[in-house]
Amino acid sequence: xxxxxxxxxxxxxxxxxxxxxxxxxxxxxxxxxxxxxxxxxxxxxxxxxxxxxxxxxxxxxxxxxxxxxxxxxxxxxxxxxxxxxxxxxxxxxxxxxxxxxxxxxxxxxxxxxxxxxxxxxxxxxxxxxxxxxxxxxxxxxxxxxxxxxxxxxxxxxxxxxxxxxxxxxxxxxxxxxxxxxxxxxxxxxxxxxxxxxxxxxxxxxxxxxxxxxxxxxxxxxxxxxxxxxxxxxxxxxx
Amino acid sequence: xxxxxxxxxxxxxxxxxxxxxxxxxxxxxxxxxxxxxxxxxxxxxxxxxxxxxxxxxxxxxxxxxxxxxxxxxxxxxxxxxxxxxxxxxxxxxxxxxxxxxxxxxxxxxxxxxxxxxxxxxxxxxxxxxxxxxxxxxxxxxxxxxxxxxxxxxxxxxxxxxxxxxxxxxxxxxxxxxxxxxxxxxxxxxxxxxx
Numbered sequence: 001x002x003x004x005x006x007x008x009x010x011x012x013x014x015x016x017x018x019x020x021x022x023x024x025x026x027x028x029x030x031x032x033x034x035x036x037x038x039x040x041x042x043x044x045x046x047x048x049x050x051x052x053x054x055x056x057x058x059x060x061x062x063x064x065x066x067x068x069x070x071x072x073x074x075x076x077x078x079x080x081x082x083x084x085x086x087x088x089x090x091x092x093x094x095x096x097x098x099x100x101x102x103x104x105x106x107x108x109x110x111x112x113x114x115x116x117x118x119x120x121x122x123x124x125x126x127x128x129x130x131x132x133x134x135x136x137x138x139x140x141x142x143x144x145x146x147x148x149x150x151x152x153x154x155x156x157x158x159x160x161x162x163x164x165x166x167x168x169x170x171x172x173x174x175x176x177x178x179x180x181x182x183x184x185x186x187x188x189x190x191x192x193x194x195x196x197x198x199x200x201x202x203x204x205x206x207x208x209x210x211x212x213x214x215x216x217x218x219x220x221x222x223x224x225x226x227x228x229x230x231x232x233x234x235x236x237x238x
Numbered sequence: 239x240x241x242x243x244x245x246x247x248x249x250x251x252x253x254x255x256x257x258x259x260x261x262x263x264x265x266x267x268x269x270x271x272x273x274x275x276x277x278x279x280x281x282x283x284x285x286x287x288x289x290x291x292x293x294x295x296x297x298x299x300x301x302x303x304x305x306x307x308x309x310x311x312x313x314x315x316x317x318x319x320x321x322x323x324x325x326x327x328x329x330x331x332x333x334x335x336x337x338x339x340x341x342x343x344x345x346x347x348x349x350x351x352x353x354x355x356x357x358x359x360x361x362x363x364x365x366x367x368x369x370x371x372x373x374x375x376x377x378x379x380x381x382x383x384x385x386x387x388x389x390x391x392x393x394x395x396x397x398x399x400x401x402x403x404x405x406x407x408x409x410x411x412x413x414x415x416x417x418x419x420x421x422x423x424x425x426x427x428x429x430x431x432x
Binding site: 048049050052059101103107108109110138139141142143144145146147181182183184219220223224227228 | 249269279280281297302337
């Protein structure tokens with residue numbers, strides 16, 4: 001059987017090159033930047049802070065608000081900056097993928113605001129957004145049970161592939177973004193567009209878990225290298 | 239927090255396993271999940287070998303919310319007979335400035351001074367206060383200004399807006415010559431917000 005290669009020359013289980021940075025914005029409580037191939041995402045986290053309007057606050061826990069937004073220059077054709085139906089849906093999806101890891105009960109009547117800004121879109125923006133948002137939350141010092149790493153898998157030309165590009169995303173027969181807590185091995189998000197047989201689903205899921213764990217290792221390495229550079233004197237007593 | 243033999247561990251990130259529950263009890267920055275003690279924030283763990291606890295002492299994050307026992311800098315934004323509301327701007331000794339500010343309340347029952355019929359006699363709208371958080375009952379920050387260090391640290395003349403000057407136990411406007419009553423902090427006029 002001849003070796004299956006993708007349009008960009010990658011193997012089916014090969015991820016695009018990933019770059020991660022934390023602490024990229026001074027004004028935000030936590031921030032991160034993730035580049036996955038041609039996809040570039042910047043995330044800022046604010047909070048925990050008092051909820052406005054007040055009636056949204058919960059007496060027993062914090063709330064998470066998320067805004068996923070694609071910059072007008074992120075796509076080939078100008079994208080209107082008005083939030084689209086897709087952006088509103090993805091904001092909800094990202095919020096739910098992250099909220100299950102945050103220890104919300106520690107901060108009653110407060111809010112944690114997450115702003116996900118897609119600077120350049122080339123497939124897998126929600127996954128890169130979740131990965132970056134998780135890093136930004138860790139950078140903000142918000143207690144979480146684990147980091148969250150995300151990666152999409154899909155079926156393209158009859159084969160299960162990982163980390164789809166924008167082109168592959170448009171042509172694929174199925175697309176399944178998965179978000180995972182890498183240390184606890186718990187899934188926080190799974191969506192499936194298209195059709196997969198049970199065997200294909202299992203193959204795709206296992207591939208996604210493997211990819212998420214790899215991304216999780218990169219997240220931990222990024223946080224460690226950032227914190228190890230910091231001198232003891234600038235740390236704050238809690 | 240710890241006082242016995244302390245051992246510092248390697249840097250941990252959320253989700254990292256540091257011990258099992260039989261070894262150490264999780265404190266600040268750690269939690270227990272299915273018998274395993276894991277980190278919830280980034281930092282260096284301190285293992286107290288006598289008390290058998292593990293915690294994170296210092297973090298890079300300047301992010302924290304006010305807690306009971308904290309001394310805070312706040313500004314009164316609503317004053318009635320029995321209660322005053324204040325915006326908590328900053329916890330003294332911590333770097334974070336709250337934006338938007340948290341809301342705190344000062345109830346008349348929390349004042350030790352006996353002859354106060356209305357809270358308006360000691361705090362007025364727009365006064366800058368140095369207060370202490372006494373509780374977070376019903377998820378509301380309850381503040382007190384009892385004690386010589388707590389009280390009004392800066393106030394303005396209600397007529398001309400000029401900063402009032404402290405003279406004996408009163409505040410005086412140098413332009414209008416009016417005398418205002420307040421519960422004045424001993425740091426009035428020279429309070430440093432750090």
